[in-house]
Amino acid sequence: MKVNGFLLTSLLGCSIATASSNRPLIHLTPEKGWMNDPNGLFYDRADDVWHAYYQFNPNSTVWAEPISWGHSISKDLSTWEEKGIAIASNDTNSGIYTGSVVIDRNNTSGFFNSSIANEKRIVAIYTYNTPTSETQEVAYSLDGGLTFKKYSGNPVININSTQFRDPKVFWYQPSQTWVMAVAQSQKYSVHFYNSKDLKKWTLVSEFKQHGILGYQYETPNLVQVPIVDSTNSTKTSKWVLFVSVNPGALIGGSFVQYFVGDFDGKQFTPVSNATQILDYGKDYYAFQIVDNTPSDEVIGMAWASNWQYCANVPTSPWRSSFSLARNFTLQYANTNPESEVLQLISTPIYNGLAKNGTSYHLQNQSLETNSSLTFDLSGASNFTTGLFDFELTFSSNSSAFGNADFAALDIYLKGVNTTEYLRLGFEGNAKAVYLDRSHTNVNFVERNPLFSGQVSVDIVPAETLSETVSVYKIQGIVDRNILELYINDGQFVSTNTFFFSDGNYINTIDISTEVNKTFKLIDFQAAQYST
Template identity: 45%
Template sequence: MGLQDLEHPLVHLTPPHGWLNDPNGLWYDAKDELWHCYFQHNPDSTVWKQPICWGHSVSKDAIIWDYKGLAIVPPDSDGGVFSGSVVVDNRNTSELFDESTDPRQRVVAIWTQDADGIQRQMISYSMDGGYSFKDYAHNPVLDINNSNFRDPKVIWHKETGRWIMVVALSQKFEISIYSSKDLIHWQYESGFAVRGFKGLQYECPGLIKVPLLDANGQEVKDTKDNWVLYISINPGAPQGGSATEYFIGEFDGKVFQPRDNQVRLMDLGKDFYAFQTFYNTPNDKDVIGMAWASNWQYTNQTPTSQYRSCLTMLRKLHLQKLQITPEYSEINLFSAPLWDQDSLVNLAPPKSLTPDAPLLPNHGLNINLDQGEGLLEFTWEWSVQDKLVPKADFCGITMFLKDQETSNQFLSLGFEANSSAFFLDRGNTGSHFTETNPLFTRNLSADLTPYRTFQGTSIYKVHGILDRNILELYFNDGALAATYTFFYLENRPIRWVHMESSVNDVFKIKELRFTELAIKSPSKTY
């Protein structure tokens, strides 16, 4: 892919051609220091179509991805290789490896075979560090004769010295928990059923221990470990279509027990599904994962020609107390993008507005960008004079992102103070897809609490990464996240930012800084 190919994002994993959906088998290779990502893939179609295989990409920095082709393919008569996970069996509990394979690269994939109307759990193993796989001779390793039994995610539970699998009985709305000493013989332990948003089905579950941090970023030594069970649902998400929800609780190796009855969404955007965490992160404590950046409502029709769909950037997760109201706080999942700035180059000095710049109706503020290749990072912090908000029916601050000052194609995002909500309008990009697809929701929103308050002033903050046709937003230091795709009629970089307010004296810009970025080595960017 060359720099003129503005259809592919720069730092979000895509296939060079063909179809992509769920991330699968995420793991970190400690020997070669590589991130491995497998994904649902059909290189010969740009819509979901059998045979579905596992595509494979690797990255040194989680920014530039090197596509390695197909890793696991189904036999001609055996349907699709559906979603699953990877572990590193460094203890050789499976007895599938000999001394010739480095313990750090004893890779075992656990995946769902979809064939003959039944879904079964299979394993494959790799003798070359995850580039090619051999099917276990006595597959399947788990078969309950069910047509909707899929997406196994396996972890090592060191407290009990066993492998733990969570797998979805999708249309029974149950996450089944199994244990094993060897990855081959599995015992049912418990089920987590009919909780949260059910949608039409549960998919792509995961169970992971997540560190609890205080406000200074230091780990809190709680009396019990904090576990997060995440589940993807489709259709039936609150935003429409697909979403990923999560529960916070405790896990003893057999039963996951949520600490409260609340269900929370991992991402408030409309393009975040099938989240999965990496096995064997570099320091063994960081919780890092990625998701599919699309929605089943419209993914087969999105206006890209060579490929369809990308994955989100890697996100690092932690738990932290969040002040919801002045009288109530709760533990919440925080996220932040994980990216290596050493792999990127600033195309121009960052452009910013003067702090405390007032915004007045009909007198907007502008930032002109210079070298854009389609990758922007921005930080936007603004204050609201709360006592003045009720004076206007619509009390909003809006940012318009265009390829030039005179363009009538733009992305607009902002904040409406009466409702304390961030909004995005992706309906003015000029794409016919926006006009013709009724499920590609034009106007989207996310409710926000203030980042901080001071003497009648509320302050809000968002960190954004815009990569050609995807926008990832992290509000209030990651307390909330929202992922959105959008499609301009012509794939041209954004070169002009315009800020305006609907009312006088309510809003001030505390910080608005845009940085235009490019990758240093553009030869491998899928």
């Protein structure tokens, strides 16, 4: 249909999933085509539905113009229904780039009349990219987020730049103002704008050249996050500014850094000049906060890939997924014996899954070199879904090994075809959690060295029992071709994709060590699921 001179594409309800055997089950993927950044994440409180938009081209499995906003919805943040293109580009060499959605309850924009319920007054703010410019535009939906009408007064912000994108808008209650964070990417600057109506925007501050610069800044997000103590009770809050950097991560390619500070409606002031790392894995980028969550809790999702190799990963007929949704709090957490640093704690959200297979729970099991522990997840039914989690709390006794030892607790996650496996674990001298994703059969790993085989994250104890005995926790969620690791209840997170041969899913967890009297499994749980 044609509205206000713009052709809007409406491809609703196309929810017939294309069969593809290594597609994740609870990570959002497009049925076919290319996906990158999360866009316009919001929760509809009237219908209790989560909406996710994303950078999308259904006709290509690599990034290509025109880029539109794809759209999927979910009741539980685990299973998703694809709703088709929500905002389409006007022509083949332009794109509806990354942006955000807000609920304009009070109709500050004037886009709505009384026929649209307050909770359904959905406004998208995004970047319109052409070969000669990037400007910020606004569109609004009269059908609950399925389709959008572009505002006739677009663009709402134009600074005559080709590198000015990714507006993230939120309502700042104290001054009853809309606030936008948007990146002047190659100037390494986050611009903050204020608006009363989502149409007229005033530049109020800039946050420039902080942290790792890399090639450019993308997808800035600012959000107020509660500070919780160890009993999980909220005392106060700080603001967190997320800045995605690509390329230029020390690990190679894409990553997200964040800064903790204060915000007065106009200016973000960091409490220190520290730059913090949101996720230590290689596949976590373009992070976005969900707007209008049920109880204003802080929830976000990221694109689970890396621009270094996203166009080469062996999936078909789609490429890329989101991360799981995560809940975020701030906590003063030990980073060493002398310091507590205010940092984000990540908790994965995955609900309503049915156990399908054998689940395990054991406690106080010492791990010796001659007794590896093997857990068959698929169980008697012999049906492997490729979707499972495990949660391991273990102690490490450093008096039992020397600093020349490779003091590893190894966790092997083996495919039904055991020639393919992931190896992860903890090494007691380095105090690092490692992941080795190189043991797969696809040519991709051997061919593309940018898909780093080994990644690691340096950690600290969750708890110290004595001078030599410390406790650590590793939670892993595997969903066919993605592993999310949450260490020490989310103090450290590492998200990495991996690619087994089509249809070969992990069905065995094998835990072993090369050093005796060192590791004790205080608590271990694992279960396989289906959706």
